Amino acid sequence: MDIMIVDDSAAMRMMIVRTLRQAGYGGNDVAQAGDGAEALEAIREKTPDLVLADWNMPKMTGIELLQALREEGNDVTFGFVTTEATTNMRDQARESGAKFLISKPFTVESFEQVLEAIMK
Amino acid sequence: MTDYVLPDAKSVQKILAVMYGDDLVVDEDDGSPLSDRHVATYIGDDNSIVAICACEDRFVAYSGAALTMVPVNVANEMVQQNDFSTVILENFHEVMNICSRLMLNDTSPHLRLDKTLVPGESEAAMAKVTDQSRVVNFKVAIPEYGHGHLSFLIT
Numbered sequence: 001m002d003i004m005i006v007d008d009s010a011a012m013r014m015m016i017v018r019t020l021r022q023a024g025y026g027g028n029d030v031a032q033a034g035d036g037a038e039a040l041e042a043i044r045e046k047t048p049d050l051v052l053a054d055w056n057m058p059k060m061t062g063i064e065l066l067q068a069l070r071e072e073g074n075d076v077t078f079g080f081v082t083t084e085a086t087t088n089m090r091d092q093a094r095e096s097g098a099k100f101l102i103s104k105p106f107t108v109e110s111f112e113q114v115l116e117a118i119m120k
Numbered sequence: 121m122t123d124y125v126l127p128d129a130k131s132v133q134k135i136l137a138v139m140y141g142d143d144l145v146v147d148e149d150d151g152s153p154l155s156d157r158h159v160a161t162y163i164g165d166d167n168s169i170v171a172i173c174a175c176e177d178r179f180v181a182y183s184g185a186a187l188t189m190v191p192v193n194v195a196n197e198m199v200q201q202n203d204f205s206t207v208i209l210e211n212f213h214e215v216m217n218i219c220s221r222l223m224l225n226d227t228s229p230h231l232r233l234d235k236t237l238v239p240g241e242s243e244a245a246m247a248k249v250t251d252q253s254r255v256v257n258f259k260v261a262i263p264e265y266g267h268g269h270l271s272f273l274i275t
Contacts, residue, residue: 009214010207011187015139056232083217084232104218105138 001028001119002048006039006065007081008057012104016052016081023111025119036060040068047076050118052102055082055089063089066096077118081106124171124231124274126254127222135222136260139215140186143263151257152176152269159242160216162223163234169248170231171223171274173216177202179260179268183215184208192265204238212236223274249273 003020007013013032020026031048033039037060039053051069053062060068066078079100080093093101100114125131133146157174164170175183177199184204185195188211198204204212213236220233237245253273261267 009210009217011211011214014188083220084230086230103221105135107138 001050002031002046003028003050003052004031004033004039004043004048006033006036006051006053006057006062008034008054010034012054012081019106019108019111022108023115025111025115036062036065036068039065043069043074043076044072047074049077051076051078052081053078055080055084063092063096066093066098070097079114079118123228124223125225125228126256126274127258127272128256129258131222132219132258132260135218136183136215136262139218140183140262145261145267147259149257149259149269151255151271154246154271156239157242157246157271158212158239159237159245160213160219161234161237161245162220162231164229164231167234169234169245169275170229171272172245172249172253173219173270173272174242174246175212175216175270176268177204178266179270180204180212181208182262182265182268183260184211186262186265187211187215195265209236209238223272246273249275 005013005016033042035057055062078098081102083104085101085103090101102110129146129148137144154174158180160173161169162171181195181199216236217233253275255273257271259267259269
């Protein structure tokens with residue numbers, strides 16, 4: 001399974017990779033992007049099975065990335081890993097086609113809980 | 121007066137322990153001078169500064185280093201030389217981003233991290249909030265690294 005992590009913090013991308021490994025998903029291929037625009041280009045080249053994206057990023061935010069993908073007809077499984085998680089943001093994420101939203105700081109258990117169904 | 125949450129030691133411990141482990145210790149204290157601190161500015165929906173987190177060098181170094189397992193002696197060198205690497209400052213920025221949640225609850229207005237500023241850049245931001253803020257100070261001990269102080273100032 002191919003997973004793309006999109007976050008402008010290199011530390012956070014590293015933590016997500018580590019958490020995926022600790023949650024038992026270490027055997028997957030993981031690509032990384034530093035913002036939504038970089039991710040969009042990469043996904044156009046090769047669509048992963050799952051995108052884990054931050055919300056606030058320079059150049060293109062996570063929600064803008066999701067909306068751009070859907071406008072292009074790309075229905076890749078998409079979830080947010082973000083600090084901000086207001087009710088409005090959760091609604092906007094859901095309406096735009098996100099499958100889940102994990103709040104930072106996250107735990108191994110929070111990843112296991114959300115990804116269990118998706119990674120089957 | 122807004123309804124942003126003034127964090128307490130328990131909430132700070134809970135959120136930082138997710139990143140640094142359950143042995144992390146947070147104690148509220150009387151604080152130390154706020155001059156020469158690294159500062160995170162938080163803004164509301166009108167883009168005005170509504171809160172600040174002012175951090176001692178040691179907290180910046182230890183929280184940034186521990187996040188990606190930079191050795192403690194490297195962190196101590198940065199403190200001694202007052203010369204922080206880009207990685208440490210980026211990691212600190214992410215820690216401050218996560219700390220934005222400490223000032224929010226289900227009914228509070230929205231805020232988000234705007235910038236992290238190094239000493240010398242932070243005085244103007246500090247001046248905007250210091251006279252009209254609620255303040256709380258903490259001493260945070262990060263396991264295997266050390267302790268540093270941080271203060272939240274909320275308008």
